Structure formats: C-alpha cells, structure tokens
Amino acid sequence: MSADMPDGGVPDVLRVEHISKRFGAVTALVDVNMHLARGEVLGLIGDNGAGKSTLLKILCGFQQPTSGRILLHGQEVAFKSVDHARSLGIDAVYQDLALINQLSVYHNMFLNRERTRLRLLSNRAMRKQAREYLERMGVHIPSVDADVASLSGGQRQSIAVARSVYSDAKILLLDEPLAAMGVKEGAMILDLVRDIKRRGDVSVIIIAHNYGQVLEVCDRVNLLQQGVITLDKRKEETSVGELTNLVVAEYRKALEARQRSA
Amino acid sequence: MSETAQRADIAAGRPPGGGVRGNGGLGRLREAGIFVLRQREATIFVVAVLLTIYFGFINSIGRSTFWTKTDLINLTQYWGPIIIIALAEVLLLICGEIDLSVGWTYAFAPFLMYFLITDYSVPGILAIILCLVFGLVVGWVNAFFTVTLGLPSFITTLGTGFILAGVILTTNNGEQATIPPQVLGIGHWIGQYAWADIVWAVILTVACHILLRRTRWGLHTIAVGGNALGAAEAGVNVARIKYGNFMIAGIFGAFVGLQNAFQSSIADTFSGSAGFQIMFYAVAAAVIGGTAMLGGSGTMIGAFLGAYVLAILEDGFAVIGVSAYPLTIFYGAAILLAMVLSVQFARLRGEGKVR
Numbered sequence: 001m002s003a004d005m006p007d008g009g010v011p012d013v014l015r016v017e018h019i020s021k022r023f024g025a026v027t028a029l030v031d032v033n034m035h036l037a038r039g040e041v042l043g044l045i046g047d048n049g050a051g052k053s054t055l056l057k058i059l060c061g062f063q064q065p066t067s068g069r070i071l072l073h074g075q076e077v078a079f080k081s082v083d084h085a086r087s088l089g090i091d092a093v094y095q096d097l098a099l100i101n102q103l104s105v106y107h108n109m110f111l112n113r114e115r116t117r118l119r120l121l122s123n124r125a126m127r128k129q130a131r132e133y134l135e136r137m138g139v140h141i142p143s144v145d146a147d148v149a150s151l152s153g154g155q156r157q158s159i160a161v162a163r164s165v166y167s168d169a170k171i172l173l174l175d176e177p178l179a180a181m182g183v184k185e186g187a188m189i190l191d192l193v194r195d196i197k198r199r200g201d202v203s204v205i206i207i208a209h210n211y212g213q214v215l216e217v218c219d220r221v222n223l224l225q226q227g228v229i230t231l232d233k234r235k236e237e238t239s240v241g242e243l244t245n246l247v248v249a250e251y252r253k254a255l256e257a258r259q260r261s262a
Numbered sequence: 263m264s265e266t267a268q269r270a271d272i273a274a275g276r277p278p279g280g281g282v283r284g285n286g287g288l289g290r291l292r293e294a295g296i297f298v299l300r301q302r303e304a305t306i307f308v309v310a311v312l313l314t315i316y317f318g319f320i321n322s323i324g325r326s327t328f329w330t331k332t333d334l335i336n337l338t339q340y341w342g343p344i345i346i347i348a349l350a351e352v353l354l355l356i357c358g359e360i361d362l363s364v365g366w367t368y369a370f371a372p373f374l375m376y377f378l379i380t381d382y383s384v385p386g387i388l389a390i391i392l393c394l395v396f397g398l399v400v401g402w403v404n405a406f407f408t409v410t411l412g413l414p415s416f417i418t419t420l421g422t423g424f425i426l427a428g429v430i431l432t433t434n435n436g437e438q439a440t441i442p443p444q445v446l447g448i449g450h451w452i453g454q455y456a457w458a459d460i461v462w463a464v465i466l467t468v469a470c471h472i473l474l475r476r477t478r479w480g481l482h483t484i485a486v487g488g489n490a491l492g493a494a495e496a497g498v499n500v501a502r503i504k505y506g507n508f509m510i511a512g513i514f515g516a517f518v519g520l521q522n523a524f525q526s527s528i529a530d531t532f533s534g535s536a537g538f539q540i541m542f543y544a545v546a547a548a549v550i551g552g553t554a555m556l557g558g559s560g561t562m563i564g565a566f567l568g569a570y571v572l573a574i575l576e577d578g579f580a581v582i583g584v585s586a587y588p589l590t591i592f593y594g595a596a597i598l599l600a601m602v603l604s605v606q607f608a609r610l611r612g613e614g615k616v617r
Contacts, residue, residue, distance in 0.1 A: 062494070062495060081497065081499075082494070082495065082496070082497035083497040083499075086497060092495075094492075094495050096491065096492065096495075097492070098489070098491070098492035098493075098495035098496050099489070099492060100484065100485045100488040100489045100492055100493065100558075101488055101489065101558070102484055102487075102488040102558040102559050103481070103484060103485060103488065107481060111481075111485060111493070111496045111498070112482070112493075112496045112497040112498050114478050114481060116477075116478065119477060120472070120476045120477060121476050121477060121478065121481065123476075
C-alpha cells in the first residue's frame with residue numbers, strides 16, 4: 001500500500017476554502033481551509049467547542065456556511081440539505097448518533113434510504129441486509145427487530161457507524177465514533193476504519209478526543225483551535241505529545257489572559 | 263437448535279432454546295396469551311371485549327335492544343366519525359403535534375358546501391371536492407403557524423378552530439342549513455346510507471394502518487416524533503411530514519363533517535360545540551388506544567378500538583336508560599379507568615414480566 005498523496009495534478013476529493021460560520025454573535029469557524037485526498041483518513045482534533053462538529057455539519061449539508069466555498073472533486077458545490085450531500089456521496093455519523101429510539105435496529109439503519117417495493121417498505125429485505133452488515137462488522141446485538149432504545153451505548157454507536165459505512169458513500173464523516181465505546185467496541189470501530197482505508201476509494205474525516213487512537217488510524221491530522229486550523233501535519237511528523245502540548249498551551253494562554261484581565 | 267430458530271426466539275423475547283418443547287398445548291396457549299398482551303392494543307382490546315360483554319349480554323338480559331339492527335346502526339354512527347378523526351390525530355400525535363381545530367373544520371365543511379351550491383350554483387360533486395380542499399387548506403394553515411412560525415400546535419389549532427367557529431356563526435346568523443337536493447345522490451354513499459359511517463371508517467383505518475406501518479411516510483412520522491433532530495440529521499424532511507399530517511387531519515375533518523351533515527340532512531350551527539366534542543373524543547380514542555401524547559408511537563388499530571369503547575359507552579348507557587346528565591360522569595370515569603389500565607399494562611410490558 002503506497003500512500004501516494006495527490007498533489008497538484010489530481011484534484012482532492014474534498015476541498016474547503018475560507019469557510020466561516022457565525023451563529024448570531026458567536027463565531028464558530030474562521031477562514032477554515034482543509035483538503036482531503038482520495039482514500040485518505042484525516043483526523044480532526046481540537047478541544048470541546050473548537051468548532052469540529054460545526055465544520056462536520058457543514059460538510060454533510062446539515063448547516064450552511066456563512067461564507068467560503070466547498071469543492072467536491074474540483075467542482076464548487078453548495079450543499080442544500082443532508083439528502084443533497086448524501087446524493088453526492090457524503091455521509092456522516094453524528095455525535096448524537098441520530099438514532100430513533102422508537103424504531104427497530106434495521107429501520108434505523110435504513111432511515112431515509114428505505115428499501116421499498118410498490119411504495120411499501122420491504123421490511124424483510126432490510127432486516128436481512130441489516131443482519132448481514134452487522135455480522136460483517138462483528139457487531140453483536142440480540143436482534144435487528146429490537147428497538148434501539150434497548151441497546152447499550154456501544155451497540156447504538158456501532159449501528160450508527162454501520163449505517164454510514166454501508167451507504168456507498170465516498171466520503172465518510174465520523175464525529176466522535178469512539179465516544180461511548182468500551183475497549184473492545186472501540187477497537188472494532190478502528191478496525192472498520194482500517195478496512196475502509198484498505199478499500200482505497202473511500203475518504204474519511206474522523207473526529208476524536210483520544211489522540212493516540214486518531215494517530216493509529218489516520219494519515220494526516222488537523223488541529224482546530226477556536227474555529228481556526230492551527231496545525232496540518234502528516235501523522236509521521238507529529239506525536240501525541242506535540243498535539244497534547246498544543247492544546248494545553250492554548251488553555252494556559254486563555255487562563256493567563258483571563259487572570260490578567262481580572 | 264438452529265441459529266435462525268434461536269434468533270427468532272430472541273426476537274420474540276423468549277430465552278433462546280427454551281419454551282415450546284415439552285410444554286405442549288398449555289405452553290403454546292400461554293405464549294399466545296403473552297403475544298396478545300405484548301401488543302400495544304392489548305389493553306383497549308380487553309376493555310372493548312369487557313364492555314361488549316357487559317352491554318351486549320349481562321345488561322341486555324330481558325331487553326333485546328343491543329343486538330337489534332337499529333341499535334347497531336346507532337352504535338356505528340357514534341363510532342365511525344370518532345374513528346376517522348382519531349386516525350388523523352394518531353398521525354399528528356405520533357409526529358409530536360395535535361389538531362384541536364379539526365372539530366370546527368368538521369362543522370364548517372357542510373356550511374361551505376351549502377353556500378357553494380345555493381349561493382354560487384357550484385355543481386354538487388365539485389362543491390364536495392372544494393370542501394375537502396378547504397380541509398387541506400385549514401391543515402396547511404395550521405402547519406404554517408406550527409412548523410414555519412414555530413408555535414405550539416396546541417395553541418395555533420385552537421386559534422384557527424375558534425376563527426372557523428366564529429365564521430360559521432357570523433355568515434349563517436347561527437341558523438341551520440338544509441342540505442341541497444343536488445348532492446343527496448352522492449351524499450347517500452358518503453354518509454346517508456345507514457352503514458356508510460362504519461364502512462368508510464374501516465376502509466380508512468386499513469389505509470392509515472398501512473400508511474403508518476408499511477410506508478416511508480409512516481416510518482418518517484414516527485422518526486420525527488421520536489427524535490426530530492435525529493430524523494433531520496438522517497435527511498428526513500421534518501417540515502414536510504408535519505405539513506402532510508396536518509393536511510390529512512384537515513381533509514378527514516371536512517369529510518366526516520360532510521358525512522354527518524348527509525346523515526342528518528342538515529348542517530347544524532350547534533355542531534360548533536359538537537365539533538369541540540368530536541375532537542376531544544377523537545383525541546381520547548387515540549390516547550386510550552395506546553398512542554403516546556408525547557409523540558414517537560401510536561397505533562391505528564388502537565384508535566379504532568378506542569373509538570369503539572367511547573361509542574359503546576355512550577350508546578350503551580343510552581340503551582340502559584341512564585339519563586344524559588349522569589351519563590357524562592360515567593363517561594369521564596370510564597376514560598380514566600381505561601387510561602389507568604393502559605398504563606398498568608404498559609408497565610407490565612416494560613418491566614419484562616410477560617417476556
């Protein structure tokens with residue numbers, strides 16, 4: 001497996017140029033530039049409130065940027081909705097998982113891309129497919145007919161991830177996919193990301209707090225601090241120590257500023 | 263034991279591999295019983311059966327009124343209208359909304375038909391269609407205030423309802439209107455034929471059940487009520503679902519209003535207050551039938567049975583000869599009792615005692 005990064009000649013699958021996002025008086029993102037190559041896994045890190053989730057929600061069409069542009073395969077696009085972004089091959093796993101407690105596992109896995117025949121739901125086909133996907137991922141749940149409300153946090157997370165991974169998306173956005181995971185389940189998700197990487201045609205942006213785990217699976221890391229990308233390095237060029245120091249330094253600086261003004 | 267069988271066991275809530283074998287008939291009967299109790303409609307079904315036994319057998323000893331054709335027609339004419347409006351309320355309650363104006367849409371539609379035909383010489387069938395369109399428009403307006411302007415539907419639909427009630431009273435000076443002869447032919451099929459109410463109600467119950475359980479629309483309605491943000495993140499168009507369900511409520515309200523007018527051959531101003539009543543009956547039928555007030559779950563069959571319970575109480579007490587005033591007391595008590603039972607059964611299901 002070579003990690004030949006397309007520079008220059010081949011356009012990146014995704015480019016983000018000068019994206020800013022304001023919510024009223026609050027500025028969540030400032031002039032963010034980011035790029036993602038085909039088959040690349042990009043780790044997006046940063047402390048709470050740095051704007052990671054906002055950036056992700058813009059990339060999947062759930063929110064629109066205040067300014068800036070997004071290029072998909074070299075073409076400028078404006079995502080009108082989640083459906084629109086999804087139709088262009090972008091799919092996300094949200095931090096809040098976007099699961100419906102009252103629906104079964106398989107209905108959740110096929111939510112808004114249900115299989116139908118003569119406009120009626122093909123429950124049998126969806127049930128079978130859901131079972132296959134989960135088996136392939138090594139996820140163990142009592143039954144795909146169970147309401148997701150009855151599942152553990154890790155199982156819910158697995159279902160949310162499986163939903164996106166098997167959606168034929170070419171760009172996957174994972175917002176803290178390891179958050180509610182036990183050690184075993186976390187390893188399973190990381191294996192899944194490695195699997196995707198081996199396939200070579202799917203690119204991934206993964207948000208996580210555990211820098212060690214991020215560096216384990218990703219090719220490159222971007223650090224987001226208070227809405228600004230402050231670091232963009234290949235994983236060989238950085239370390240858990242450097243990333244931790246950068247985030248801690250930011251905290252120290254903010255603390256000092258506060259003490260000075262007090 | 264094969265893996266599939268084990269999985270089926272787990273799906274049915276049985277311990278894998280245990281159960282059926284060796285238990286024979288009794289075990290199977292117990293499982294059938296558990297299956298019935300696990301259904302969300304179980305409580306209301308039991309209540310409906312008990313009331314039928316009481317009014318149909320125990321209380322009708324010495325009188326033959328309950329099982330006569332006249333009395334059954336009477337029962338279905340209470341029952342049918344509540345069902346149809348309850349179906350619409352189920353859809354709305356599931357997606358986290360409610361329509362309190364539907365009773366006034368119900369009252370308004372026959373007047374609109376009357377004015378269209380007598381004052382504007384609109385042909386009968388077109389007038390009926392325009393009344394249904396009117397229902398759609400009321401639903402759209404309710405959805406506009408609720409979804410687009412973000413106000414609680416409990417208030418917005420109360421507002422539109424009062425406006426409709428006021429317009430009826432003003433335009434017709436509080437008088438009744440006779441149904442014009444032009445529409446009596448088609449009116450026969452809509453509501454005048456003795457069994458029309460229940461036939462339409464059954465058809466619409468089946469249709470709504472399929473809509474809720476077997477279509478994307480139904481699935482998305484549950485998703486929107488269960489977790490609106492999650493549904494939106496998955497790409498479900500939340501506004502579209504809510505608009506649609508409000509409009510279904512409007513059109514059902516107008517339709518039942520026409521049915522009622524054809525049945526009695528008049529459009530009654532006092533159905534302004536009767537509209538209040540049918541709306542509350544419908545919401546009560548939905549809720550005692552197992553639909554959650556807070557959204558995310560509900561059942562059409564439950565609403566069908568819930569409407570039956572309300573209708574048989576009203577009809578049954580009338581047959582017994584309980585006068586109208588104390589009847590209301592019984593009625594309220596019966597609704598409370600049905601709700602208590604419903605919650606207890608749900609707890610039984612939730613705690614896994616019957617699993």
